[in-house]
Amino acid sequence: MQLSGLPLIGRERERAVLARAVAGLSAHHPAVVTLTGAAGFGQDALLRWAAGLAEDRGLRVLRAQGTPGETDLAYGAVNQLVGPAADTTPEGPAGPSPGLAELLRTARDRPTLLTVADVQWLDPHSLRWLQALVRRLPGAPVAVLAGASGPAHLVDPGAPGPLPVTRLVLRPLDSAEVAAAVALVCGGPGQERFTAAAADATAGHPAVLHDALRRFTDAGHQPVDAQVPRLRAITAAVTADHATRALRGxxxxxxxxxxxxxxxxxxxxxxxxxxxxxxxxxxxxxxxxxxxxxxxxxxxxxxxxxxxxxxxxxxxxxxMPAGERADLYARAAELAHRAAVDDAAIAALLLAARPVGAPWAVHALRRACADALRAADHGRAIACLTRALEEPLDREQRARLSLELASLEVVEAPEAGDRRFARILRSPGPELAGARMRAADLALARGGNDVVRRALADALPVARDGERDALTALFWLAEMGRHDDTDLLLHEVPALPGHPASPAQSGVRAWELALRGEDLLTTRALARGAFADRGDEGALLLPRLVACRALCLTDDLDEAAQRLDVLLAEVRRGPARAAAALVLTARGELSLRRGRSDLAERDVAAAERALPQGHWHPLYAPYARAVRILVALESGDRERAQSLAALPDPDASWNSMAGAHLLFARGLVAIADGRPVEAVDLLLAAGRRLLRLQYDNPALVPWRSMAARACHALGHHQEAQRLSHDELALARRWGAPSAVGWAELGVGRAVREERTARLREAVRLLRATPATMAYTGALIELVTAELDAGRRQIAAPLVAELTRLTAAHPGSRPATRARALAQRLGRPPSFTGHDRPAAWAALSEAERRTATLAGLGHGNRDIADTLSVTTRTVELRLSGAYRKLRISGRAELRALVRSMEGYDTDVA
CATH class of the missing domain: 1.10.10 (Arc Repressor Mutant, subunit A)
Known part of the structure; x- marks a missing residue:
């Protein structure tokens, strides 16, 4: 295989011109031909080809080549052509054109071809010598072939000369020529995508193409489409090698x-x-x-x-020396800033630059960080903030940037983020009080390790007033989620007061009371006090978050939901991904309590995007997974619930409140799977952890009633009644109607006598609460009991109510149970009746859900809230449904939906 012939592929026109020039010498016809183009486009190969052709014809061939190292050597190329015998010094006796006359004289006897490569590097004396030769060519059997990279010329292109100059500009190889090169070098034709990739990666550059294909073939690869990535990698390396050679000289x-x-x-x-x-x-x-x-x-x-x-x-x-390179990047960044280049590009320059010491650099890096976050490029966002911290900053600016950076590092480098939080906590000075509180808040929202807790304890003795109150509250909040009898820090931190005035301490104290199930009214008041605006202390996230969770346990779910929405909007304005994930998870748990599994699914999915499962701190990861399991169960996705429950526990979860949440969720999965023995073990283990922490409130995790349910299924009726009555006593002590109602439901499941009465009481209590999930569960149990007793007339309106509650989520577990109960009552299950009009199938899924809710008596605003859309969207969907169903309005829709569900329109 003749590799040296590769650069001549696609150069047929050029070879024809050169062949005519060589043939004309035999008839004493002079010629001047220049070959220009980018370096590596085949100029030298064409000159060698023409020289070989001339030698085959018996012509004399003289060769010269310019080099970067000889651009200052006078007559360097002339020496290569006529030899050192002629005196080629600028002031020599031969004059300004040494050897030129002798060359022309000898050419009369033997026609001569001169090839001069790399004319762009000729020294001025050699260039003038060649120009003098060109002026004397008429009548002389001499041809001059000159090659150059770039637009180098032997003579001025615009000036008339004694002899026409043929100028050939070499172009890149086209796709067909690249295909020919692939076949030549690789020993066979390449597949279509491979050949296209070769053309694209080399841009038709003959020398790069030749070297890349040679390396590719020498490595034993075949020109097939599967090898395109390898070809591109080899081509990139070859291109870089050509760059290195081109730089020399x-x-x-x-x-x-x-x-x-x-x-x-x-x-x-x-x-x-x-x-x-x-x-x-x-x-x-x-x-x-x-x-x-x-x-x-x-x-x-x-x-x-x-x-x-x-x-x-x-x-x-x-x-380039590192210092010079960093300086060049810095000057380029400043120039780009003055030229109004976009922030991302300026930041890219600054990342490799020395500190520039100008405010615009920090601003550009922060804006680039924000853009990277919007694009979910957290690695680049971290790099921008890290580089910004290298600039000269005052202490407050540095603390603020360090906070942002530590919050971002939660995924990429959580331990580095914790150390950064700890450094901020240990930073002295009253002007950094807000930064220290924020650092503790965000560090503990991530979970906080011993480094952070020790730094928090160290900061407390020197803190003042509001800062001391806030740091004390955060310290004890961190302790609430864990239990460690060997902790040596506890005696160093003062206990929370019983009735604190500090917003942060109010929120934490409310959560403490709620966990213990003590004094609901005080808990509610303290939880609301956490939202009093008192500067930096009132802006802390965690005390307000646990205050929201406390309000959930006091049955103030609507208020808690509004507060959580505000918190989420706040954390989303910054880079606090761990905090955002924690708030979203808490909101997902609240949505479950309200019976909104769709909103809960949305929130846990958003929490997963904010902080993927593997990046949660071990103290919070079990809680987050527990909520996801409960959402999956409630949504009817048992397979998802089982897979989440089967994941291994984080190492630090065994003795934490979050671990109890996870055990409880696993217990519910075991109940759903029909494994009551395992369920009892898991639920009692969850209870032991909570009892060790002295958290008795059944509104938090009703492990007793669920364990009683599993015991009842196993025939352990005495134990079931003991557990359910214990929960009822604790719920009454707490006093929240939903907790009492749920406990009554637990008793109704466990007792043999007065079962129906207990279930009716549970429904009565839960109906007046916002705990829709618990109310739905109680309705299901009561309808089952009424049907078991043959009281179908009493069960009918309850089934109607149950269907109304579950209609918006037909795939959920409660909806499945509701359809089964409707079938027992002798009515068709939701959306499966044979009386459904054919036009109903023409509705879109969104129109069908909206029409169902409207037909069941929901107003437009309620429907909008349920489906998370605007009221205008509800109106448009209903208009479309009316048109497709050929009905005039809501009254006919109500009759239609009720008839499909098997209900009389008078049943309310």
Whole structure:
């Protein structure tokens, strides 16, 4: 295989011109041909081919080649052509054109071909010598073939001369020529995508294509589509190698310009890039031609000149001293800032630059960080903030940026984030009080390790007034979620007062009382006090979050939901991903309590996006997984619930409140799967953990009633009654109607006598509460009991109510149970009746859900809240449904929906 012939692929026209020039010498016809193009486009190969053709015809061939190292050597190329015998010094006796007369004289006897490669590197004396030769060519059997990279010329293209000059500009190889090259080098044709990739990666550059294909073939690869990634990698390396060779011998101004282009050529026009050079070149056009002649550059947008890829840029910069490179990036960033380049590009320059010491740099890096966060590129956001901290900053600015960075590091480097939080906590000075409180708040929202807790304890003795109150509240809040008898920090921190005035301590104290199930009214008042606005202390996240959770346990679910919405809006304004995930999870749990499994699904999915499952702190991960399990169960996705329950526990969860949540959720999965023995073990284990922490409130985790249910299924009726009555006593002590109602439901499930009476009492209590999930569960149990007793007339309105509650979520577990009970009553299950009009099938899923809710008596605003849409959307969907169903309004829709459900329209 003749690899040396590769650069001549696609050069048929050029070879024909050169062949005519060589053939004309035999008839004493002179010729001048120039070959120009980017370096590596085949100029030298064509000159060698023409020289070989002339030698085969018996013609004399003289060769010369310009080099970067000889641009200052007078008559360097002339010496190669006529030899050192002639005196070629500028002041020699031979005059300004040494050896020229002798060359012309001897050519009369033997026609001569001169090939001069790399004319762009000729010294001025050699160039003038060749120009003098061209002027004397008429009548002389001499042909001059000159090759150059870039627009180098033997004579002025615009000036008339004694002999026409044939100028050939070499172009990149087209797709067909690349395919021919692939077949030649690889020993066979390449597949279509492979050949297209070769053309794209090399941009039709013959020398790069040749070397890349040779390396590819030498490695034993075949030109098939599956090898495209390997071909691209090899081509990138070859391109970089060509760049390294092209840099050798370049004059210093050209090297400096290439380095500047490597840094910012993609961003700035070439004249602006030249302002980075010291000294600035006088002839920018000439410098541009020199750079284009290297074959390393390509035209960009407008007047820009750029390097082709990251590998080439890296090679151009790699031999530059680190300090000079960092300085070049800094000057380029400042120039880009003045040129109003976008923040992301300026930040990219600053990431490799020395500190510039100007405010605009920090602003640009922070804006680039925000853009990266919006694009979910957290690694780049962290890099921008890390670089911003290298700039000169005052203490408050540095603390604020460190807080943002530590909050971002929760996924990429959580331990580094904890150490950063700890450093802020130990930073002295009253001006950093707000930063210290915020650091403790965000660190504990992530979970906080011993480094953070120790730093928090160290900060307390020197804290003042409101800061001390806030840090004390946060410390004890962190302790509430764990139990460690060996902790040596507890005696150093003062206990919370019984009736604190501090907003942060009010929220934490409310949560403490709620966990213990003590004094509901005081708990509610303290929880509301957590939202009193008292500066930085009142803006802390965790005390307000646990205050919201306390309000959930006091049955103030609507208020808690509004407060959580506010908290979520706050945390989403910053980079606190762990905090956002925690708030979303709490809101998901609240939505479950309200019977809104759709909203709960939305929130737990958003929490997973904010902080993927594997990045939760071990103290919070079990709680988050428990909520996801409960959402999956309530939504009817038992397979998802089982897979989540089967995941291994985090190491630190065994003795924490969050661990109890997870055990409880696993117990419910076991009950749903018909494994009561395992369920009892899991639920009692959850109870032991909570009892160890002294958290007795059944409104938090009703483990006793659920364990009683499993015991009842096993026939352990005495134990079931003991557990259910214990829960009822604790619920009555707490006093929240939903907790009492749920406990009554537990008793009704466990007792043999008075079962129906207990269930009716549970329904009565729960009907007046916002705990829709518990109310739905109680209705299901009561309908089952009434049907078991044969009281169908009493069960009918209860089934109607149950269907109304579950109609919006037909795939949920309660909806499935409701349909089964409707079938027992002798009525068709939801949306499966044979009396459904054919037009109902024409409704979209959204229209069907909206029409069902409207037909069951919900107003437009309630429907909008249920489906998380606007009231205008509800109106449009109903209008579409009326049109498709050919009905006039809500009255007919109500009759239609009720008839499909098997209900008389008078049943309310």
């Amino acid at each position: 370049l004059p210093a101004p050209a090297v400096a310009a290439l380095r500047a282009l490597a840094v910012c050529g993609d961003l700035l026009d070439f004249p602006l890039v030249c302002t980075l050079l010291d000294p600035r070149p006088e002839h920018e056009a000439g410098l541009r031609e020199t750079l284009e002649a290297t074959g390393l550059t390509a035209p960009g947008t407008g007047a820009a000149l750029r390097l082709p890829g990251p590998e080439v840029r890296a090679r151009v910069l790699e031999e």
